[in-house]
Amino acid sequence: MYGRAVISWVGLWLLLLLPACAPKTVRPTVPPVPAPTVPSGPEGLALQYLDAWARNDVEAQRRVLVDAPQDYDAQQARWRQELGVVASRFEPPQLESQGATTAVVRFIGVHTLRGLGDWEVESRLRFVLRGKRWGLLWTPEVFHPDARPGDRFGRTRTWGPRGALLDANGDSLTVPGEVIRVGVMPGRVKDRAAVASVLQAQLGVDPARVLAALNAANAQPEQFLAFIDVRQERYQQVRGVLAPVPGIFFRKKPARLSPAEGFAAHTLGRVGEVTAEALQALGMPYQPGDVVGLSGLERTQERTLAGRPSGEVRLLHRSGGSDLLYRFDGEPGRDVRTTLRRDVQAAAEAALVDVTFPAAVVAVDTATGHVLAMASRPLGEGWHRALVGRYPPASTFKLVTSEALLASGLKPDSRVECPLEVTVGRKRFRNFESEVLGPTTLRRAFALSCNTTFIQLSEKLPPHALEDAARRFGFGVSYDVGLPSPGATFPPPKDDAELAADAMGQGRVLVTPLHMATVVSAADTGVWHAPSLLADADAGPESRLVPGTTQALRELMRAVVTDGTAKSAAHIPGLKGKTGTAEFGTAVPPPTHAWFVGVRDGIGFAVFVEGGGVGGRVAVPLAIRFLQALDAAAVLSFKKGDNAS
Known part of the structure; x- marks a missing residue:
């Protein structure tokens, strides 16, 4: 009230200073707001x-x-x-x-x-x-x-059993087990460089990390510095080399295990003691020391898998004994069923078993968009490039461009030109490795991935036709996979030169390997389905290709395998697909990512090798390995079925 009085007197003083002829302003009287009454x-x-x-x-x-x-x-x-x-x-x-x-x-x-x-x-x-x-x-x-x-107070708190992550058949992909934690005791080390070297050679542990931990001022001589957890089978392989090195020690630790080491590691994720970041994000009812999902589905499905802890509040009497004052009824964790198929996931892992470049293999059900497998490398990297890595799709995008061309009236046998180079908007475009086909058909230009053909043809498309086609294949469409994924983008071309680059999958077009698996699936079925990793999730967005284009797209994709850039896979029955070699960076010549997207027997898949080189030479052999592993699993399953009968 004192502040209001001061303001009122200042206002009155200013009014007295105004000229007498100035009009007077009548201010309405505002009654003071009464303070809340506090009972005495x-x-x-x-x-x-x-x-x-x-x-x-x-x-x-x-x-x-x-x-x-x-x-x-x-x-x-x-x-x-x-x-x-x-x-x-x-x-x-x-x-x-x-x-x-x-x-x-x-x-x-x-x-x-x-x-x-x-x-x-x-x-x-x-x-x-x-x-x-x-x-x-x-x-x-x-x-x-x-x-x-x-009297004093006490409490108890207990988490129930954690739910399991299940495969598409309802079988568990995560089971309680045990791992061996490999670490070092600084006071027992005789040669720090030797310790760092052997941990790198045997388990891929960064030697700089080992040396930094050993050199830290707060490292206690008998402190166990943990560096990596390995499964029993891996421990048995390396123990003979690691155990004799002074300073290296092993400890058993309870863990949640997948069917095999590295199996769907990025997708399933891992559990461990809650971090400060995870604790802040999760909030109640979590507290320091809880074991939670730290990545992958273990993290995104944490609330379902963990349930809620139960607990009691008790009054502890000075004279002895206690009384229950309150009980918190917890909830056991519930299982989460994924769309992953164990055989397809194992085949994806087998395809990447010795790949040294960063890489990914993704497979989806062509009829539903359900994710059947996702594998990313390297395993030690937390980044799930199959799901979140976005790259130029290169010539795999010609599936989209071809759909737009077919919708405009072209046929696989339509006559087209494939010159060495073309110029659009003062920008020169050349074919990869200077290939020239001359007069040819759309089928052959697609099979051999002639860039200049698709650039020339895209110039003749109606305005926005390529954008509309990209939209039909899910570009620019938001969807929820079950894990964060940015999908694919096709920004409107700024000029004719950018439209030309977009037509061959360069420019500003970006996709994830997961999304490209849905693109090749749509080309085979005529319907694009948003990918989904959770079996009980609601169906996501979908869209239909232009009627009459699907059969032609199948024909074009088959020609890639029988007579084109994926001819090394011609022995795989029924395989259809498209290669891609995506340029990136500013070096001359620029480095390239290797792509192959394919479809067979209701499974659409994408193989991607980051910085790996040429799609037909690098990605196609991995695709062959993936399909052969899948076929071997089918044969084994069939034999087991025969024995069971």
């Missing part, structure tokens, strides 16, 4: 005390007391610590009774217990009149009506 006596003191309690202001709490216990501060701190109280809030207190010198105020408090949730307690504050002043006569009853001096 015991009820008002109760409000003060509870407000201080909610703020954890022990000093303000004590000012309301009379005859405060000497250990009052310690009792408040112990109560918070024993129960893990992180916050308290209170409903407005109610005066229950008042006499000449005593009064009782009833209140309800809700205390949030770390890692468990809210605990509601109804209790009472007892006031006495001393002279002319009311004060709170505090006893442990304030914490809980059953508490007496000398």
Whole structure:
């Protein structure tokens, strides 16, 4: 009110200084906002005390007391610590009774217990009149009506069994097991360089990381510095080399295991002690020390897989024994069924078994978009490039360009030109490795991936035809795979030169390997389905290609395998696909990513090798390996079925 009075007097002074002829402004009178009424006596003191309690202001709490216990501060701190109280809030207190010198105020408090949730307690504050002043006569009853001096509080907290990640058939992909943690004790090391070298050679551990840990000022001689966890089978392979090196030690550790080392590692993810970042993101009911999903589906499906912890709040009597005050009913973790097929995933892993470049293999069901397999390399890298890596699709994008051309009236046998180079908007485009086909057919230009053919033809398309075709193949469409994935983008071309680059999958066009598996699937079925990794998820977006284009696209893709850039795979029955060699960077000549996208027997797949070279020479052999592993698994499954019968 004082501030308002000052402003009012200043305003009046300014009005007196105005010329007499100035028009007067009549200001409406604004009534002051009344301050909230605080009850006097015991009820008002109760409000003060509870407000201080909610703020954890022990000093303000004590000012309301009379005859405060000497250990009052310690009792408040112990109560918070024993129960893990992180916050308290209170409903407005109610005066229950008042006499000449005593009064009782009833209140309800809700205390949030770390890692468990809210605990509601109804209790009472007892006031006495001393002279002319009311004060709170505090006893442990304030914490809980059953508490007496000398009693303490305790709690329990237990997580139920974690749910499993299941494959498409409902079989578990994650089981409880044991790993061997490989580490070093600094005080036992005789040759630091030798330790770092052998850990790198046998397990791929970064030697700089090992040396940095050993050289750290806070490293204790008998401290176990863990560097990597390995499965029992891998431990048996390396133990004979690692064990003799002074300073290297092993410890067993419970773990959650997949069917084989590295199996769908990036997709399934891993579990471990919660990090500060994960704790902040997860919030209640998590607390430090909890084991949670740290990556992959283990992280995104954490709430479902983990359930909720159960717990109890107990009153521990000074005389012995305890009483249950409250029970938190937890929930066991629930299984999450994925769309992964174990045989297809194993084939994808087999395709990349000895690949040294960063690479990815993805497979989807052509009829649904369900993800059947996703494998990324290197395994030690946390980045799931099959899912989140975005790259120029290069000539694999000619599936999209061809659909637009076929929709405009071209046929596989239509006559086209394939010169060495063309110029569009003052930019010169050349064929890869200077190939010239001259007059030819669309089928042959597609099979041998003639860039200049598709650049020339794209110039004749109606405005926005290529953009519309890209949209039909899911470019620019948002979808939820079950794990974060950016999908594919086709920005509107800024000029004719960029449209020419886009037509051959360069320019600003970007895709993930996962998305390209859906593109080749759409080319085979005529319907694009958004990819999905969770079996029970709602169907995502889909779109249909222009009627009449699908059969021609199948014909074009088959020609790539029988007579084109993927001819090395011609012995694979029924295979159709498209190669791609994507230029990137500014070097001359530029390095290239290797692509092959294919479809066979209802499975659409993409093989990608980052910086690997030419698609037909690098990606196609990996595709062959993938399909051969898949065929071998089918034969084995058939034989097992025969034996079972």
